[in-house]
Amino acid sequence: MMLKTVLLSALLLVGAAVAAFILIGRERCWELIAGSPDTGQYDFSIAQRSATSNDALACSPGLCAESDFEINPFDDAPAIVIERLSQRLLASDPLARRVDDRKDAAKARFVTHSPLMRFPDVIHLEARAMPDGRTGIMAYARAQLGKSDMGKNLDRLKALLGKP
Incomplete structure (x- = not known):
């Protein structure tokens, strides 16, 4: 009984x-x-990574240490690069939505969700003018829940930034 x-x-x-x-x-x-998965803009100057394997960091050369892969600099101005990357992300991920206030045109922040269970992830993008006149990119993506994202955020950044 x-x-x-x-x-x-x-x-x-x-x-x-x-x-x-x-x-x-x-x-x-x-x-x-x-x-809320949106806890504000990621501070790339500190570049504090998640204590678990549920995040990914990618940067143009010299912009951050210990990135998972490097991003080639762009020839366009920072605001244009961020806008193009934002449009690419929104076009490729129907679950993504932009959550920053758009006050800084060189930064963007998105929340997206996994397709089935809708686990939340956040994506941070920041562009900086480099000494050579080109624009460097820093991108960070992390899962809000769990200890592992099974490489999903790394795959997401690679797809967004055209890396195999």
Whole structure:
């Protein structure tokens, strides 16, 4: 009898969780559980990485240490580079939305979600004029939840920045 009660309780709990995900929405449920994935602009001068393997960092040469891969500098001005990368991201990821206030045209921040479970990720982009007149890029993507993103954020940055 005790086992039946435990199993029934577990089944009701799972049913309630599924109902909440359906009625409230997956993205909103994760936000209620873990808070907003948008915690403000990433500080590339500190470049603090996640303690777990759920992030990715990519930079043009000389702009940050310990990046996962390098990004070739661009010939356009920082604002133009950020706008083009923003448009590329929004066109390639239907779940992405821009969340920064757009006050600094050399920076952009996005929240996106995994397709099935809608786990939230945040993407930070920043462009800087380099001494040679070109524009360097810094890009950071991290998962809000979990200890591993199974390389998803690294893949996302590589796709956005045209890296194989």
